[in-house]
Amino acid sequence: MKLKRLEAQTRVISAANRIIFAVMGLILGMAVVATALPQQRRLKDLEFKLAQTLEAEKRVLAEKDYRETEYLALKEDPAFLELKATDRLNLHRAGGKVYRFKRTHD
Template identity: 90%
Template sequence: MKRLEAQTRVISTANRIIFAVMGLILGLAVVATALPQQRRLKDLEYKLSQTLEAEKRVVAEKDYRENEYRALKDDPAFLELKATDRLNLHRPGGKVYRFKRTQD
């Protein structure tokens, strides 16, 4: 009878150890599969932030161009200013000031 109880305790202890090892292996497998996904998530988040910054720059440029277009269309003074600047012309009797930029 004591021998049977001893065998039962040994088997029960072995079962607990095997269960703990299997749980540990399963936990490590879950962690091992999650690490590459975490790295990929960080890469995708970085790419998303870069894309959002580029989008902000494009939207700002678009807004600037729209404002300039409206000013050219509706404001004769702005149109004249742009035309004289681009064509390097001036009105008779007008003064033109030129500034030279220094190279850094």
């Protein structure tokens, strides 16, 4: 009789140990996931900022290329220099016609 009682107690303790082990494993898994979520969010934020920075860099490099091309054209091409002077300084050759268009703002 005592042997059956001890076996029953052993089974109860063994089942309780399995349940406690499963609960501890679940808590550990939830802790790992909970610590990973903020890092995942921060990673997405940093990737977004990187994409914005790369886009800004691309715009700056395009502007630099445009300015270098314009500088070389002003330095080496008299026709381009004349065109820029006509536009910016509001100058024109004698006998030439200048057409100006007013922009309407919508």
